[in-house]
Structure formats: C-alpha cells, structure tokens
Amino acid sequence: MGAGVGVVRGHLITLRRFLLTFWRDWKTGKGFSRRGGGALLIDLFHGPKRGQEPTVTQDYRTDGLFTVEYPDERLPVYERYRVLPVLIYDADDGNVRCTACKICAKVCPPQCIWMSQAKSPKGTVLPLPEDFYIDMDVCMNCGLCAEYCPFDAIKMDHNFELSNYERHQSHIFNLQDLLVSSEFYARTHPEAWASADEVSERNRVAKKRTQWLQKVLASAPQKPAESQAPEAAVAK
C-alpha cells in the first residue's frame, strides 16, 4: 500500500511519547529522581524502610510513564482489597470474635475452611473455635466468608507478600496463624471499622459481654474473682 510511512510514523509515536513524558516529569521536578527511592539521584542501596514506602495513586489525570517501582513504592491498597482471610481478636480484652457458627465454612466456595467448635471440660459447646484451618492453596480470595460473617470475626487481609519456598507445612494456616488484633484491622480497614454496621455489632457484643459478666458475678457471690474467670475461659 504505502511507501513505509506507517513504519516511520509508528516509531515517531513512540519517540514522541517518550520525550513528552520525560518532559512532563522534568517539569514536575521528577526527571531524574526515583519517586520512591532514597535521597540521592541514583540511589541503589538505600530504599525506603519496610512499611514506609510511598504509595503512588494514579487516576484519570495521570499521564506519562506509569511505572510504580515496587518494592520501593507501591500502589495504594484499597480497603476492600482482599488476599487471605484473617480472624480478629479484640485488642482490649483478647477475645476471639469467632463463635464457631460455621457460616464462613458454609459459604466458602472451594471449601477451604475447616473448623471445629470448642467444648468445655464438661462437654458443653462453647462459642469459640477450637481449631480453625484455612488451606491457602485452595482459597480463592473471594471474600464471601468475610462478607457473610455475622460477628465481624473473619476479615480479608491486605498482605500480598506471602511468597515462600515451601507449601506443605506452611500453607495451611491454623488458628494461631490467622489471628490478628482488632487494632490492626482498624488500621487496615478504617472505613469498615467506622461503618454503622460494625460499630453496632461491636456495641452489641460489648453489651452482651457486660451482661454475661454480671450474670457470672452474680451467680458466684462468694468468689471476689472479678472478671478473671470468664476471661480465662474465653482466651482458652
């Protein structure tokens, strides 16, 4: 068809884009610096500390070279971003929120949640998980467990840096691996933490606990043990 103009044009498009974006970076004073890097111009050895990497938000106004230099800088972590589930314990009293109601195991699409309910020495069931396993080689990160948990006990974590050399021992998370504090959760999920649903659920649980405490205290008048007894039972 043509005389090869298209080839030349194609190259020029790329060149133009390269120069333009460079010019734009130059104008904003980022021409030669690493956006996430250290203090020097070319600083290969001093990356930012873990946890202090700058995040780079890109939206419709963003133009120019797009690279987010992971690991020295990161994409923003959106609150709903989900990787693996975690179980929450309340930071103030150490209570595991999970009551072993098994709804998460019932909605889990690939059936990667395994749990059993704790029993008291007398044999009555306790509203606590005795064991809780999540097989992360099966988990599909769909977030249904967190979505349908009525006690806000299971939530989706944001940590995606989970690569490792071995899976047979380490990829089945047990209760201990899964537990995180509500404080941590409040920091990673500030919007959800402050949402009306979760606040009312927290208040409800707190109220219930107070009632329970009072009941326990009332039924054991001779013991001045205050809140020790129920807490020990709860913390297992």
Add this chain to the structure above:
Amino acid sequence: MTHETITRPEWSTVIDPVLQKELEQHVLVTSWDKLLGMVDTIYNWGRRSSLWPLGFGLACCAIEMICTASSRFDIARFGAEVFRGSPRQADLMIVSGTVTKTMMPIIARLYDQMPEPKYVIAMGACASGGGPFKEGYNVVSGVDKFLPVDVYIPGCPPTPQSLLNGLMVLQRKIDGEKIDIPLIGREGNTAWYRDDVEREIPVPVLGPDLIDLRTVELAAERTAMGLVEAREAGLDKPALIPAPTVEHAPPPETASARPARKLKHAVARPSLVWLGDERLAQLADDLNRTLGPGTAAIIQAGLLIPPQKLVPVAFYLRDKNPIRYDYLVTIQSVHYTDCIEVVYHLDSTGVPGSLIELRVRAAEAEGAGEVPSLYDVYRGADFQEREVFDMMGVRFEGHPNLKRILMWEGFAYHPLRKDYLEPYYEAPAKVFPSRVDDGLGHHFRAEELNPHGTNLKAPRNYQDWGKLSSLDDPKGRLLVPSGVQVEELATDQYVVSMGPQHPSTHGVFRLNLRVDGETIVGLQPVMGYMHRNHEKIGERNTFLMNFPFTDRLDYLTSMANNFGYALAVEQLLGDEARPPERAEYIRVIMAELTRIASHMWSIGFLLNDLGAFFTPALYAIEERELILDLFEWAAGSRMMCNYFRFGGVAFDLPPGWIERCRGIVNERIDRKIDELDRYLSGNEILLDRTKGVGILDREQAIQFSTSGPVLRASGVAYDIRRVAPYSIYDRFEFRIPTGTVGDVYDRYHVRLEEMRESVRILKQAVRDIPDGPILPRKKTYQIKVPAGEAYSRVENPKGELGYYVVADGSATAYRYHVRSPSFINLTALETMCLGHTIADVVGILGSLDIVLGEVDR
C-alpha cells in the same frame, strides 16, 4: 483507602543481632568457602539479575503475569523482561495458572527442554496446590506433583506486585546458592552440576486418566484392587431427578435425604425475552400440521421433539417458518433419571427476541444415547455437539467428526453424567460435612481422600497399563482426513501443530494446521488444555458459591460474567430478586467498564499478533489498568471481582469512586480511544495485514453461531443488549456498530467503535445514577431458588454469554451450563483461515479474541 503500607506485627521476624553474629561466625562460612563465596556472590548476582522467564501462560494468573511485564509494573527492572517463546532460551518457568491434566505432559516437556540451571515459580493457588479447582477431575493438584518448585506465590490471582515479590524471593534463593566444584571436592547446594541427580521429569501420559509413569505400577495395582470404587461405595451420590413433563411432577420419592416439601416452581420460560406462550403453541400446531402429528409437544415452554424428527423440524424452522430460525444459540444437555435431554435454543436474526427451546431426549444409559446431528442445518452445532458427546456420551448421528473435544480420546468417563464421581469426590453438594461437623474439623487435604493419593481414577477393568507411552498424544491426534490433492504444485501437504505453548494462541490453545506449501488447506482447533471442570464444580456449588467461579471463566471480564449468572438465577427467583435502581446502574457501569477493558486488551494483543510486539499493547493496558483500579477499589480485586449478588451487588460504591469513574469516562477514555484510532486505523501495516483477511460473510457468521463483535463485523446487528434487553439497557442511547466485509479489520474496528458506544452508555449512567439501596432485601447466604430452568443471555465483550441453569429446588443447581462465546466463535475459525498463511492465522485468531478460560471452562 490507606496511603501507607501497614505491616502485620505477627509477621515480622526480628533476629537478635547477637544471634545473627553467632550464626555468621559458626554456621555460614569456612575459609575456603569464604574465598569461593565471592565467586558465588558474583555468579549468583549475574544469574539472579537476568532471569529469563518462559513466555508461557496457563490461565488467569497469566494475565497478571503479562501486566507485570507491562509498563506499570515493569518486570524489566528486575532483569526479567526477556520473556522467551522457546523453553531452550529460558531459565525461569512461571507456572501461571491452573495446571490441567491435559496440559501437564506439555508442561513436563517444556520443563525438560529448559537448560540448567532452571527455576520454577508456582504462581497462584492453582499452580501451588490445585486452588479452587482442585476438586475437578481434570486438574493437577499442584504442579509440584511433577516439577520441583522453587517459589510458591499464594493468591488467586496474585497481583503483579505479588509476582514481583515472588521474583524477589526467588532472587534471594539464588543468592544463597553455592556452586559445586568437584575438582576441590566442594559440594554446593546446586543439584544441576551433579551427575548423580536426575533432573529430567518423565512426561506423564494421558491414558484413562493422567498417569504418572513413575508410579504407574502402583496406580495399576490400586486400580485393580478397586480401592477408589470401595471408597465411593460409602459416599452419598448425586440424586437424579426425572425430566420435566407437561405438568409439574410431584417431588420424586428418591433415596435422597431431602425432606418432602412442596417445591416452588419458577415461571416456565426459556429466557427472559422469548417467543411467548401463545405463539409457541401456534408454532407447535404448525409443526404438527406440516410434519405430521407427534412432532412437537410443549413441555415447560419448550418444544419436545422426537429424535427422528429433529432434522426436518430444524430445516422447517430455518427455511419455511414465517420467523426464520436461522441462528442456533446454544446446545445443552441435562442428565435426568429417564433420559439425557439435549436442549437447543434457537433465535432468529431477522426477528430477534423470538427465542425458542427445543428438547430432544436420548437414552440415559452411558454410551447408549443417540441424537441426529444438526451439523448440516447449523454449522455452529459442530463443537457444541462434540462437547455434549464428550461430557455426556450422547452420540450425534451424522456428525462428521465426532471426537472428544475437551478431554482426550481415551479418557475413561463422560464426566458431566451424574453417575461419574471424581477422584476427589466428597459429597453431592456443598457444604461438605467434614468441614463443619463436630469432631471432624481437623484439616486434611483432598489427596488424602483418594486411595491413589493424587487426583487419579481409572476404571477397574483397565488393562493397557503397559502400553502407556509418553510419546503418545491422544489429544492432538490428527483429525484432518488426508488425501486432498493439489495438482499444480508438487509440494506435499503436511501438518503443523501450533500450540498449546505458543505466544500467539492466547493461552493454551492448539491448532493443527494442514498446509500446502504455505497455504492453509485445513485447520483443526485442539482445545481442552484449560478445561477445569467449571460446570461439574458448579453443580456442587450452592448458587451463591458459584459467583467467584464465574469470575474465572473469561478472566478478563469477570464483572460481566457475574452479570450473566446473576440474571440466570434472578430469572428463577422472579420478582423477589429484582435489583433496586442503584444496583442496576452500578451493574451497567461495571459491565461497560469491563467491555472497555476487555476490548482494550483485545486490540492491543491483536496488534501483538500482527507483529507489533507489545508496544501497542502497552498503550492499551494502561487504560485497562485504570479501570482495574476502579474494580479493585469497589470490589476488592483487580480481576476476580465477585461483585454481583442476586438482586444487586455486594457492596455500595466507596466514597470518591463515582467521581473518579466520571473523570475517566468523561475526560480520559474518549481521548485515548481516539488516540488508538489515530495511531492504528490508518496504519498501512495494519491495513495490509487485516484488510481482506479472514473474511466471514454474513450468512456464514450466522450459520456458525458466532456472536459478539465477530458476528457484528459481518454485518449482522445482533447485540443482546438490543435484541433481548436485560437489566436497564433499554434506557440508554447507543448505537450498534457493524462491519461490512467481515474481515479482521472490521472486527478490530467494531471493537473500537463499541468502546466508544460503551463510553456513551457510561456517560449516561454516571450522570443518572440514583442513590438508594443496592439489594432488595437483607443480605443472606441461604438462597431458596425455585425449581425450574432458566437461560440468561448477556452481551459479553467476547459475544453472547449464556448461563443455563436447571434448579431442582435444592441449594445447588441441578445442571449448570455456560454458553461460552469464545468456544462457539472458534467453530468458524477454519473457514476464515482457509487459503491464508500461518502468519494470517495468528491475526485471525487474534481478531476472534478468545479467552481460554472460557473456551475450555
């Protein structure tokens, strides 16, 4: 949104500095080693910084792998940008996605061909341990069953940043390598320099199942003992229901433990938009009058046709009926107690929206069912009939090439029959009792269930264990009949097998090309390399559980997949699941954003296929990334959104979302589409390579049941959003772009124009979106779906995506079938390619825009 990275305290390990010093002194090095350690360091540094990955993608994770190579994440910063097409030039295999049994022999071969030292990264849950598809019959439970894996990256799918993290972890591992120097007796930790370590993997064989030759004796022995059957004897089997009759039958008195209760029935209608009861009755009368009594009986809004009358009925409907049913929408099959029902949906491109359903019943026993083939009436029946044959064992009389299509010839079972239990079978429906019952809450892996210890099952009477050979290739066995003579040229015809590991086949797809010189004279697509049992698993999932699985069908368009599935079940649920206004708008916004993202990808990679390697794709991926950010923000995942629920969506839009979406829609995307148009549409190379190539004319496009941009590029303005409107598409103003010639260029151009129309819809939607609830009722995981059947159709970016759901009133679908546009569009591939060269085949395939997750399901 948080703007700092928050580390979880439980995860960070702090080593005591004193201990660290001790370790360094006593454990790490000795004197000779200290010196050699410097050599190690330099040697390792060189290798870690120039890992060349094999350009090899399996499934969803491969898309994230490609994104990692794109400008936003730029794997080149780690020296790993040179994705090699040939294993002989690569030293890193990123197993990105579900490893199927069909693909495993090829992966083993590729691994064997890679030079030492070589590394394997298992990317994602599927590659690591089988992932969500683990229970499937065609899925290998982790690539480490066969290959030595160096690094596992959890996640489903891992984001590009996780992949980079995995790469860094691998680099750290390489840093710790000590080379062997036999001369001075130094023994390092690198196995590949030693003669005594066998690193080659014996290629597994596709026999009655995937057979690992290392353990073939054991497998034969255990099979002969009938251990699998013995285990199955103690399990609940899926219960069968009788085929629908004229009136609703009372609930079957089967041995199943379902409580006898009154079944709620959904309204009987094949789809939301269809011919209607009266006109169907009239059609049945017409058929009975012209083709003899007993031709058609109406059963649950479908026409029951006796098998021997099927072909005349189809001819009548296509050529003589006032509404010309020229378009075969889908073929499905359902296994009932008394029959296997093959269900055909027909529509007319002349009078769209007059969908009808034909039912044909074949004998139930395995291998006994027979139905005449509609191959001569609708060529689009070709692959679909083969699929029914493969999955259900129904033979189609008169089909010229009735071979298995998704599984391989020699696979011992017809897997979608209800009496087939997979190797990891646990229970007929989820929730599996072992997960929640008391005392059993102790974790075991699915491998422990199976007496073979792996995903393996063979019939007890299988005898040919000794004949299994790695050289055998039952999947790609040549199907093209020989004997086509070409007189003028004295060249021989030969067959080129292209794929399944090929950078231009868009995944694990294979083409057996018969060429005469350079000209294509025959083409046989070979697929099933990514068949991960979506439908079988879908019949065990509760309705809600299936959402995240639909994400993984066409993993580039997960939002739109959700949409179709939600519509299918909402059709059964009826009015109680009508989405509120706001939810409808959110759905449309998401679906149209998906269309733009998918078309961007498709155009970028079409250019890739035409030889403009990766640069145009980078421009397109940029825009896609911005849309993925929106998805991640609203739904929590870039690709696997899992955002729709029955009657609405999972969450409301987060604050600030709609503003950014408006920004992208109103201020950016238009400009970028124009830019692509300007750069590409007039480019002489593009025109040379696409104009007049791969022509599919109007009649052929309809005959082959193609859909989406492929059909419209051939001049048929058939868009589900118009012909069978769903959701609130009837409110928006948009045009249906069509092509004139039906060549590669037209398909490219239709996609480009469709993006513009999507932007138009989006502009209206983000302007009008109201406030309000996003679900009609309180969110619940227990969904009671009335018995009945439904077929929902949505216009996916790839074409018409349909979900056929048969519900029996229980918590799971009795039958669940996906009409996948990519799969059916492939039927027309041979016709388009004949007479062209192999280089054009790549472009034509690119213009079809297939996604293997959907082709193979």
